[in-house]
Structures are given as structure tokens and as C-alpha cells.
Amino acid sequence: MSKLVIVGTVAFDAIETPFGKTDKILGGAATYIGLSASNFNVDSAAVSVVGGDFPQEYLDLLKDRNVDIEGIEIVKDGKTFFWSGKYHNDMNSRDTLTTELNVLEHFNPIVPENYKDADVVMLGNLHPLVQQGVLNQMTKKPKLAILDTMNFWMDIALDDLLSVIKNVDVITINDEEARQLTGEYSLVVAARKIQEMGPKYVVIKKGEHGALLFHDDNVFYAPALPLEEVFDPTGAGDTFAGGFAGYLAKTGDFSFENMKTAVIYGSTLASFCVEKFGTERMQNLTDKEIYKRLDQFKSLTQFDIELT
Numbered sequence: 215m216s217k218l219v220i221v222g223t224v225a226f227d228a229i230e231t232p233f234g235k236t237d238k239i240l241g242g243a244a245t246y247i248g249l250s251a252s253n254f255n256v257d258s259a260a261v262s263v264v265g266g267d268f269p270q271e272y273l274d275l276l277k278d279r280n281v282d283i284e285g286i287e288i289v290k291d292g293k294t295f296f297w298s299g300k301y302h303n304d305m306n307s308r309d310t311l312t313t314e315l316n317v318l319e320h321f322n323p324i325v326p327e328n329y330k331d332a333d334v335v336m337l338g339n340l341h342p343l344v345q346q347g348v349l350n351q352m353t354k355k356p357k358l359a360i361l362d363t364m365n366f367w368m369d370i371a372l373d374d375l376l377s378v379i380k381n382v383d384v385i386t387i388n389d390e391e392a393r394q395l396t397g398e399y400s401l402v403v404a405a406r407k408i409q410e411m412g413p414k415y416v417v418i419k420k421g422e423h424g425a426l427l428f429h430d431d432n433v434f435y436a437p438a439l440p441l442e443e444v445f446d447p448t449g450a451g452d453t454f455a456g457g458f459a460g461y462l463a464k465t466g467d468f469s470f471e472n473m474k475t476a477v478i479y480g481s482t483l484a485s486f487c488v489e490k491f492g493t494e495r496m497q498n499l500t501d502k503e504i505y506k507r508l509d510q511f512k513s514l515t516q517f518d519i520e521l522t
């Protein structure tokens with residue numbers, strides 16, 4: 215089993231969907247990734263920053279799910295990063311209403327000493343210089359570095375982003391972002407171009423239409439499970455990344471074949487995330503629930519065909 219370092223925001227989110235509205239609740243990329251990866255019982259550590267206003271019970275929640283929180287700095291006189299967003303009726307698109315960086319503005323990530331030799335590093339969505347700062351602290355090159363990012367960084371820090379992209383093995387990105395990064399409409403061409411930028415594996419997330427995994431000339435597609443209830447898509451991409459990274463850290467097998475299974479785990483975990491507001495559904499998820507859904511996944515994608 216490999217150790218897993220997770221970098222990303224730990225945040226307050228206020229979310230509005232066609233089904234309701236929340237006040238400030240627990241959010242952030244590292245939170246979702248950590249909760250998702252915790253289902254694989256790997257040794258994982260979150261690297262992030264919060265303000266003195268961040269409730270201890272939220273930190274305890276991560277700790278109780280076996281996510282090491284030593285690398286979450288608490289700036290006593292600072293305020294926690296705050297994000298609020300409103301989803302449109304299709305639940306696929308959203309408007310960001312507020313982004314208050316607060317303590318994130320001067321964030322210098324510090325990887326806990328006993329995690330500097332981790333085999334797997336999951337760089338959640340943050341400034342590319344922070345992501346690179348984490349890679350620089352690793353005492354040995356991780357066997358697998360995975361990077362998640364978004365269009366925001368392509369708009370304001372493209373050069374820094376391209377530099378860190380060169381140093382990772384896997385990128386997880388959504389379809390629009392892949393198109394923006396490469397200027398290519400075809401996702402097949404976009405994935406090829408991204409592989410030329412550095413990462414040998416490219417995961418393109420397509421929301422309710424599943425995810426694609428590319429490596430050389432190989433492509434794997436996993437649909438998203440058709441769900442009766444989609445309540446709040448916030449954090450689904452991070453939950454996917456956490457499931458993907460957690461499964462790979464657990465198995466220590468970083469081959470394309472095993473990454474296919476990691477994509478299925480990522481999609482399965484993301485399917486739970488969207489069923490309730492914020493992190494609620496991810497807080498008490500059981501293995502039994504996960505296995506049941508993996509089974510549904512299997513029947514969804516299996517068929518017999520006779521080629522005559």
C-alpha cells in the first residue's frame with residue numbers, strides 16, 4: 215500500500231441548486247478528495263490551510279476518516295477560503311457568486327515530514343505554483359503524480375500551469391477545460407496534445423456523461439451511473455479524483471489496465487457525492503454501499519454479443 219499526499223482547498227461553501235440552498239458548509243477540493251480516498255484505507259495526508267474561524271469538528275471529521283490533518287495549517291487570525299455558487303436548472307453549469315481567497319492568498323504548503331516519500335501525490339485544484347511547491351518538497355520522485363486543474367488557472371497562470379503539467383503522470387480535467395488547454399474540439403486530439411505536454415495518462419471528465427481515460431493509443435470509457443436524484447454536483451470531480459487516486463495508492467499498480475478500474479471507482483464514488491448537499495453523503499459512506507453500486511456499474515456496462 216502506498217502513502218497518498220492530497221493538496222487542495224479546505225473551504226466553506228454556500229451552494230444553491232434548483233432543490234435548495236445552504237449556508238456556509240464544509241467544502242473544498244482537498245476535503246472531497248480526502249473523504250473519497252478514505253474509502254480505501256490508505257495512509258493519506260491533506261495539505262491545506264484554514265482560518266481560525268474553521269470549526270474543529272470539520273477537522274475531526276477528516277481525522278475520523280483517517281485523513282492525516284497535520285499538513286492543514288491553521289492561521290488563527292485569518293479567515294477560511296469561501297466559495298459560493300449557483301447551479302442552473304440542467305445542474306451541469308453553474309455561476310460562481312463569490313470567491314474569497316482569504317488565507318489561501320499567502321498559502322505556502324508544507325508536506326508533513328513522514329509523507330515526503332509518498333508514492334502517490336494528488337494535486338487538487340489550486341494555483342499551479344502551490345502544486346509545484348508540493349512536488350518540490352518530495353524527497354523522492356513520487357511513483358504517480360496526478361494533477362487536477364480548471365480553466366481559471368488557464369486564464370490567469372497558463373505558463374505556471376504548463377510548467378507543473380510537465381512534471382505529472384496523470385491529469386484529470388473536464389471536457390471544456392481540455393478543449394481550452396489545447397485549442398482542439400476533438401477530445402481524442404486534445405488528449406493526444408495533452409500527453410505531449412507531459413502527462414502520459416489523461417482523464418477527461420464529462421460530468422453526467424462519464425469519463426474517458428487516454429494513454430498512448432488506448433482509450434477507456436466509463437459512463438456515469440444514471441441516478442434518480444442529483445441534488446448537488448459540487449465536489450463530484452474532486453470525489454472522482456479522490457477515488458481514482460485512493461484506489462491506485464491502495465493497489466500500488468499504476469498500469470493502464472489498473473487505471474481503468476480506478477476510473478470506475480472514481481465514477482462510483484462521485485455518484486454518491488451528488489446525492490446530497492456538500493460532503494454530507496460522503497461522510498458516512500460504507501463499503502457495502504460502494505460494492506452494491508460497483509455491481510450496478512457492472513451490469514450497466516456488460517452485454518453479450520455474437521459477432522458472426
Ligand SMILES: OC[C@H]1O[C@H](O)[C@H](O)[C@@H]1O
Pocket residue numbers: 223225226227241242243297448449450451452
Ligand atoms: O471543486 C469543488 C470545490 O471547489 C471550490 O473550491 C469549492 O470550495 C468547492 O468545494
